[in-house]
Amino acid sequence: MSTPLLVEALAVLSAPALAATALCGLRGRRAVRAAEQREAGLRARLAELEAECAALQRTASCDPLTGVWNHRHLQLTLDREVERVRRAEPGEEPPLALLMLEITGFEAVVAEHGRARAGAVLRDLAQRLTVEIRRTDTLARYGGEEFLVVLPDTDLAGAAQVAERLCWTVRRHPLLDWSPGGSRPQHPPAGNGLTAAVGIATLAGTTPGPGGEAHTSLLLRAADQALGRAREVGGGGWYAAGPTGTGPDREGCEAVLGGGVGAPEIPGNLSLCAGGVSQPSGAPHTPSAATVAHDGVS
Structure with a gap:
C-alpha cells in the first residue's frame, strides 16, 4: 500500500477517536463548571445558615425588652x-x-x-x-x-x-x-x-x-x-x-x-x-x- 493511501486510511480510522476525545473534553469542562456552580451555591447557603444560626443564638441570649x-x-x-x-x-x-x-x-x-x-x-x-x-x-x-x-x-x-x-x-x-x-x-x-x-x-x-x-x-x-x-x-x-x-x-x-x-x-x-x-x-x-x-x- 502506497504512503498516501496509508495516511488517508489512518485519518479515516482516527476521526471517530478524535471526535470522542473532543466530546469527552467538552463534557468534562461542563462537569467542572457545574461542580463550581454547585460549590458556590453550597457556600452561599452555608453562609446563610451560619448567619441564621448566629441570629438565633443572639436571640436566645438577649432579653427581648431591653x-x-x-x-x-x-x-x-x-x-x-x-x-x-x-x-x-x-x-x-x-x-x-x-x-x-x-x-x-x-x-x-x-x-x-x-x-x-x-x-x-x-x-x-x-x-x-x-x-x-x-x-x-x-x-x-x-x-x-x-x-x-x-x-x-x-x-x-x-x-x-x-x-x-x-x-x-x-x-x-x-x-x-x-x-x-x-x-x-x-x-x-x-x-x-x-x-x-x-x-x-x-x-x-x-x-x-x-x-x-x-x-x-x-x-x-x-x-x-x-x-x-x-x-x-x-x-x-x-x-x-x-x-x-x-x-x-x-x-x-x-x-x-x-x-x-x-x-x-x-x-x-x-x-x-x-x-x-x-x-x-x-x-x-x-x-x-x-x-x-x-x-x-x-
Missing part, C-alpha cells in the same frame, strides 16, 4: 468566670466582682406614660448602662427592673467605682420625650425620679465554700444580700459585702456603704447583644482610667 443579655447568657458567663477563678494557680487568682442593680421609680413612669412607653424608657436606660462597662464585662437583665453585671478581673474598689457610675447614670438619664416636636433634655433639671440600689459581691480566690468549691450561687446570694442592705439605706446607692470564698459564709461581712454623685465616667457604645461595641477589654475599672466628666453624658 436588648441586653438575658438570664441564660448571664448564668453561662458567670459559671465560666467562677470556674476561671477556681482553676487559677494558688496566689494568682484573678478578682471577680458581681453587681446586682435594682432601678426604682418606674411605677410613676408607667402611671404617666403607660407600659409600652415605660418599656421603651427601660430599654433606653439599659442600653445606656452598657456604655458604662467594658467589653469584657457582662450586663444582663435579671428580672423586672433588676440587672446583674459581671466584672472579670475587677476588685472591690473597681466594682465600687462602676456601681457609683451606674447609680449616677440612672439618676441623670433623660427620659424619652414623645411630644410632637419635643426635644430630649440633656439633663433633667430636678432628676428623672429614678434611683438605683446596687449590691456588690466579690469572689476572692478558690477557697472552698459549702460543697468543696466556689459556687456561683454563693456569689449571687451575697450580691442579693448586699442589694437588700442598699435598699434599706434608700435614695440610691451601693452596698458591698465582704469577699465570697474567703472562709465561712458571712452575711454583710466587712460591708461598705457608698453611692456618691462625683464618680467619673468612661464613655462607650451600645450593648454587644444589640450589635454594638462596649468598653475596650483593656480598660481597667480604676479611678485613674476614667477621665471624662459626668456632664459629658448626653
Whole structure:
C-alpha cells in the first residue's frame, strides 16, 4: 500500500477517536463548571445558615425588652468566670466582682406614660448602662427592673467605682420625650425620679465554700444580700459585702456603704447583644482610667 493511501486510511480510522476525545473534553469542562456552580451555591447557603444560626443564638441570649443579655447568657458567663477563678494557680487568682442593680421609680413612669412607653424608657436606660462597662464585662437583665453585671478581673474598689457610675447614670438619664416636636433634655433639671440600689459581691480566690468549691450561687446570694442592705439605706446607692470564698459564709461581712454623685465616667457604645461595641477589654475599672466628666453624658 502506497504512503498516501496509508495516511488517508489512518485519518479515516482516527476521526471517530478524535471526535470522542473532543466530546469527552467538552463534557468534562461542563462537569467542572457545574461542580463550581454547585460549590458556590453550597457556600452561599452555608453562609446563610451560619448567619441564621448566629441570629438565633443572639436571640436566645438577649432579653427581648431591653436588648441586653438575658438570664441564660448571664448564668453561662458567670459559671465560666467562677470556674476561671477556681482553676487559677494558688496566689494568682484573678478578682471577680458581681453587681446586682435594682432601678426604682418606674411605677410613676408607667402611671404617666403607660407600659409600652415605660418599656421603651427601660430599654433606653439599659442600653445606656452598657456604655458604662467594658467589653469584657457582662450586663444582663435579671428580672423586672433588676440587672446583674459581671466584672472579670475587677476588685472591690473597681466594682465600687462602676456601681457609683451606674447609680449616677440612672439618676441623670433623660427620659424619652414623645411630644410632637419635643426635644430630649440633656439633663433633667430636678432628676428623672429614678434611683438605683446596687449590691456588690466579690469572689476572692478558690477557697472552698459549702460543697468543696466556689459556687456561683454563693456569689449571687451575697450580691442579693448586699442589694437588700442598699435598699434599706434608700435614695440610691451601693452596698458591698465582704469577699465570697474567703472562709465561712458571712452575711454583710466587712460591708461598705457608698453611692456618691462625683464618680467619673468612661464613655462607650451600645450593648454587644444589640450589635454594638462596649468598653475596650483593656480598660481597667480604676479611678485613674476614667477621665471624662459626668456632664459629658448626653
